[in-house]
Amino acid sequence: MYSNVGARSIIRPSSDVDASATPGRDVHASGALDRLTRWAAKALRAPLAFVWLDDRAGQVVTSVAAPTAPADAEAIAALYGRVITKRRAHAVGDARQDAAGDRHAGPVAFVGAPLIDSTGHMLGCFCVADALPRVWSSHDMELVEELAMSVTTELELRTARAMAEREERWSDGQQAVLELIAARAPLEQTLTKLLHVAEAHAPGMLASILLYESARRGRGVLRHAAGPSLPRAFNSAVDGLEVGDGQGICGTAAHRREPVVVLDVTSDPLTARFVELAGEHGLRAGWSTPILSSAGDVLGTFALYYGAQRLPKPSDEFVIDRSIDLARLAIEQVRDAEALRRSAAQCTRARASRRRCSASRRASPPSLTARCSLRSSPSRSAACCAPSAATSCASPTPSATA
Numbered sequence: 001m002y003s004n005v006g007a008r009s010i011i012r013p014s015s016d017v018d019a020s021a022t023p024g025r026d027v028h029a030s031g032a033l034d035r036l037t038r039w040a041a042k043a044l045r046a047p048l049a050f051v052w053l054d055d056r057a058g059q060v061v062t063s064v065a066a067p068t069a070p071a072d073a074e075a076i077a078a079l080y081g082r083v084i085t086k087r088r089a090h091a092v093g094d095a096r097q098d099a100a101g102d103r104h105a106g107p108v109a110f111v112g113a114p115l116i117d118s119t120g121h122m123l124g125c126f127c128v129a130d131a132l133p134r135v136w137s138s139h140d141m142e143l144v145e146e147l148a149m150s151v152t153t154e155l156e157l158r159t160a161r162a163m164a165e166r167e168e169r170w171s172d173g174q175q176a177v178l179e180l181i182a183a184r185a186p187l188e189q190t191l192t193k194l195l196h197v198a199e200a201h202a203p204g205m206l207a208s209i210l211l212y213e214s215a216r217r218g219r220g221v222l223r224h225a226a227g228p229s230l231p232r233a234f235n236s237a238v239d240g241l242e243v244g245d246g247q248g249i250c251g252t253a254a255h256r257r258e259p260v261v262v263l264d265v266t267s268d269p270l271t272a273r274f275v276e277l278a279g280e281h282g283l284r285a286g287w288s289t290p291i292l293s294s295a296g297d298v299l300g301t302f303a304l305y306y307g308a309q310r311l312p313k314p315s316d317e318f319v320i321d322r323s324i325d326l327a328r329l330a331i332e333q334v335r336d337a338e339a340l341r342r343s344a345a346q347c348t349r350a351r352a353s354r355r356r357c358s359a360s361r362r363a364s365p366p367s368l369t370a371r372c373s374l375r376s377s378p379s380r381s382a383a384c385c386a387p388s389a390a391t392s393c394a395s396p397t398p399s400a401t402a
Contacts, residue, residue: 032154036126040147044140046130048107051115051151053124083112083125089145094133109134111141113148117156126151166201166315170322173197181330184337190330191226198323199229202316204306206230206283209291209327210238210250211300219243222250222301230305234281243298248274249288250301257298259289259320264309282307289320291327299331 033051040049083090091111107129115123126148128140177197180190195207206229210222224239241247243254252270253260262268263285265278271286278284288303302324304316312320 033151036147036151036154040126040128040144043143044111044128046109046128048129048131049127050129051124051126053115053155083114083127084122087114087116087122089113089141089148091136091141093135096133107131109136111136111144113141113145115148115152115155117152123152123155163318166318170197170201170318173200174322174326177326177330181326181333184333187330187334188226191327192228194323194326194330195226195228198319201319202304205316205319206305207323208235208238208250208303208305209300210241210254210303211331212243212254212298220254220298222254225300231281234277234283237277246270246273249286250303253288253290253301253303254298257290257292259287261287261312263311284308285310287312287316287320289324291324291331293328293332299328299335302327 037049037051041047082092089112093109095108095110109130109132110127111129112125112127114125117123126144128144174197177190177194180193191209195209198207199205206227208227208230209225211225212220213223214220220243222238222241222243224235227235238248238250241251243251245252245255246269247255248271249260249262260270262271265271265284265286266275271278278286283305285306285308286303288301290301291299293299302320304312304320
């Protein structure tokens with residue numbers, strides 16, 4: 001008989017929200033899920049109802065409605081997997097009669113419905129189970145399906161709240177980076193601050209920025225710019241990385257001018273040369289995205305590293321997109337300022353050269369000065385100068401204007 005004594009809720013992260021905004025920290029989502037699972041157990045007179053979120057780590061949300069309810073995660077996973085595979089409601093009256101379920105020490109009767117969000121993504125499963133065999137009626141199936149839709153709504157609201165909170169946190173960090181850019185702080189300081197902000201939004205992530213440097217011969221290279229949380233030895237090893245396919249995630253991303261995702265560094269051909277280096281520093285997965293200028297030129301790469309195999313989540317994409325925008329702004333500002341300084345220096349040298357040439361003409365004999373004309377080309381004017389000043393009056397050489 002159903003009992004609500006000892007009801008409890010265990011809540012861990014889902015695949016749609018990062019660890020900084022999990023349902024375990026979302027009071028609204030936690031309470032709503034508890035109410036739905038308790039109602040399901042009571043309405044169907046079952047000792048166990050739970051929500052299992054489909055995560056690569058097998059993380060689960062449960063609400064147990066009786067202290068004696070079985071909580072064998074492996075047994076439950078085997079049952080709920082059928083719902084995930086079929087993507088529709090499914091019921092098992094007696095798992096002991098199923099060849100796949102004869103080893104289960106947990107519930108033997110099970111009914112579940114998938115949690116599918118508005119984009120068609122499978123979030124997990126809403127399940128009700130019993131320790132005794134039973135026949136599930138069509139009414140039972142319909143009730144579980146309706147409750148599954150309510151759970152899906154709660155999870156989507158939870159995700160929306162987490163995204164709003166993430167946007168607010170990011171705005172604070174972004175403001176700090178923009179202030180450094182406006183103050184024309186050293187590029188390394190600005191990019192380091194940016195990576196600290198990015199890493200704060202994705203716990204466990206180690207970020208790096210490499211800057212593209214053209215080479216006179218062959219392909220360009222990538223130079224270390226910032227990587228505050230990565231080991232110095234790793235940063236030193238990738239400094240000067242050649243741009244090209246097979247040159248790790250960053251060299252390949254800069255070469256292809258598109259994001260590169262490596263789930264497992266030890267088995268991906270793109271990182272074959274870097275397996276030992278990554279292993280020494282506990283890095284297993286990595287993703288790199290090229291930083292492109294407003295004109296489409298490669299400025300550098302923004303890379304994320306993790307100590308375990310994993311693919312990017314929506315929260316990671318959020319960090320990547322916004323970090324690249326800020327990095328582009330900071331890099332372009334510094335390079336534009338450098339170009340202006342070079343142009344100003346070139347103009348200063350040209351003016352100085354003209355002044356020296358004019359002074360030399362004034363000091364030359366009248367017969368020589370008469371042959372010089374303001375309409376003459378710079379090279380001819382230089383030839384009219386006194387021999388000692390001819391070199392300084394000539395047009396700047398290509399190397400001087402580079």
